[in-house]
Amino acid sequence: MLDLRQIRYFVAVAEAGNVGRAAEQLHISQSPLSRQIMHLEEQLGVTLFERSKQRVRLNAEGRAFLAEARALLVNA
Incomplete structure (x- = not known):
């Protein structure tokens, strides 16, 4: 089952293009975000x-x- 939190995290990473920046925006650390x-x-x-080492596409x-x-x- 998909979790809305994971969906929000995915959208944040997709829009930021960088896991570190997305983690900052979400106020969480990078490692749990990557795991999710x-x-x-x-x-x-x-x-x-x-x-890649510096970004995700x-x-x-x-x-x-x-x-x-x-x-x-x-819709949620």
């Missing part, structure tokens, strides 16, 4: 981001899920 994103990816069975699956995630948050 990886857990979300495991639940969905897809990778949502292309990761949405891949095709991530871009498709971002639209759905935003809609879920609006």
Whole structure:
């Protein structure tokens, strides 16, 4: 089952393009945020981001899920 918190975290990381910046905006530390994103990816069975040392970028699956995630948050 998807957790709305994970969805909010995903949207924050997608919009920031950086886990550290997203963590600051969410007022949480980076490590738990990364774990939640990886857990979300495991639940969905897809990778949502292309990761490098300095940033994360949405891949095709991530871009498709971002639209759905935003809609879920609006309707929640």
